[in-house]
Amino acid sequence: MPFVAAAAPLAYATSGYFLPIQVQAMGNEAKVGNLALINTLSACAAMVAQPVIGLLSDRTRTRFGARAPWMVTGAALGSAALLLAGQARTVALLIAAMMLVQFGFNAFQGPLAAIMPDRVPTRLRGRYSTLIGLGQVLGATLGPVLASLFLSRIPIGYATFAVVVLVVILLFVVLNRDPGNREQVRPTFSATALLKAFWVDPVRHPDFFWAFLGRILIFGGYYMTLTYSFYIAQDYLGLDAEEAARLTPLLGLAGVPGFLVAIAVSGPLSDRMGRRKPLTLAGGLVISLSAIVPLLMPTVTGMLVSAVVATIGFGVFVSVDQALVSEVLPSRDDFAKDLGVLNLAATLPNTVAPAAAGAVVSAFGGYGPLYGAVAIITLLGALAVLAIKGVS
Numbered sequence: 001m002p003f004v005a006a007a008a009p010l011a012y013a014t015s016g017y018f019l020p021i022q023v024q025a026m027g028n029e030a031k032v033g034n035l036a037l038i039n040t041l042s043a044c045a046a047m048v049a050q051p052v053i054g055l056l057s058d059r060t061r062t063r064f065g066a067r068a069p070w071m072v073t074g075a076a077l078g079s080a081a082l083l084l085a086g087q088a089r090t091v092a093l094l095i096a097a098m099m100l101v102q103f104g105f106n107a108f109q110g111p112l113a114a115i116m117p118d119r120v121p122t123r124l125r126g127r128y129s130t131l132i133g134l135g136q137v138l139g140a141t142l143g144p145v146l147a148s149l150f151l152s153r154i155p156i157g158y159a160t161f162a163v164v165v166l167v168v169i170l171l172f173v174v175l176n177r178d179p180g181n182r183e184q185v186r187p188t189f190s191a192t193a194l195l196k197a198f199w200v201d202p203v204r205h206p207d208f209f210w211a212f213l214g215r216i217l218i219f220g221g222y223y224m225t226l227t228y229s230f231y232i233a234q235d236y237l238g239l240d241a242e243e244a245a246r247l248t249p250l251l252g253l254a255g256v257p258g259f260l261v262a263i264a265v266s267g268p269l270s271d272r273m274g275r276r277k278p279l280t281l282a283g284g285l286v287i288s289l290s291a292i293v294p295l296l297m298p299t300v301t302g303m304l305v306s307a308v309v310a311t312i313g314f315g316v317f318v319s320v321d322q323a324l325v326s327e328v329l330p331s332r333d334d335f336a337k338d339l340g341v342l343n344l345a346a347t348l349p350n351t352v353a354p355a356a357a358g359a360v361v362s363a364f365g366g367y368g369p370l371y372g373a374v375a376i377i378t379l380l381g382a383l384a385v386l387a388i389k390g391v392s
Helices: 002-026 031-058 068-087 091-113 115-119 122-150 154-175 191-196 206-226 229-235 241-254 256-273 277-290 300-326 332-347 349-364 368-387
Strands: none
Touching: 002 031, 002 068, 002 091, 002 122, 002 154, 002 229, 002 241, 031 068, 031 091, 031 349, 068 091, 068 154, 091 115, 122 154, 122 241, 206 229, 206 277, 206 300, 206 349, 206 368, 229 241, 229 300, 241 256, 241 300, 256 277, 256 300, 277 300, 277 368, 349 368
16 A cells, blocks of 8 residues: 555656756746746646546446546556656646646546545554555655656656556556446436535535645645755755755655654554544644744755654654544545545645745745745644544
């Protein structure tokens, strides 16, 4: 499970490392705006994919089950789009490629997320969530490290990771067969149901709303600086491009030990306690505190300390958050669709957060205010968890 959970984050992290370098090579003066544009349009594709494919997955009846066909289709599309991104020489082609990457891998993640409520008992969801979180963060953390090995061969790097991701997902589907469900009753599909794929009533389901809000703020704040690390190292710390390219993967690597400890402890501890909220809150508060470090220490050391602390907090958060959100789903018939909406809060920040960060940097003329914005956003995300009433 950790390997397949890492597949899409690995692809995002890989493209996230290559993308700023490609964009800068196409025009240094417009790099922030162009990167923000690419991520904004990619976010639109991601926003469509998860709820819609989740809805279709909930209503799919085949000998291979409801989830596997869509997982394979999404993974194949995303991997093919990575190959296209490696050949891009213009901003326009990068936009098209990254929109396909986001659509494909988000189409894969919606059905994958539904496996927890489909098959995992509530009492074991903290441990399962730990495995999911382990894969997600290791993929996001190690992606830039591995991608840096292909710094002078970016097209080969894209191709390598496209193959790795697709093979991992195919192996998962084959080795963890989705039970056939042709005999099950199919929920009604209609144009109204398709439109409702993007909506869960926050008045009728307030816990779902607060879980969504907390998730999108925490993930959004975490990714706001992560995607711009290459530019921050140059324009905030004063490093040259070569030094910045070396530092960027090290920021992720430095946080791995603390992350592994945090995630190994938090999920099982949550199961033993029978509680999700305290650890989810604690993880969000630690991420918020980590953003203050570069404000006080605008140095390489400051960025490294911030990365270590943030990754520990994120490890605590994601190891429990997946279990928490699985317990606020409104309807059994719409597990994948509802998780698709919730997962938008985890996946959209990969693309929306860089666009928001670009707007903050452009508006305030520097990266210092960006860290202040991250501290506030993640603090609000942590506090949103307290409003959830149906989960302790």
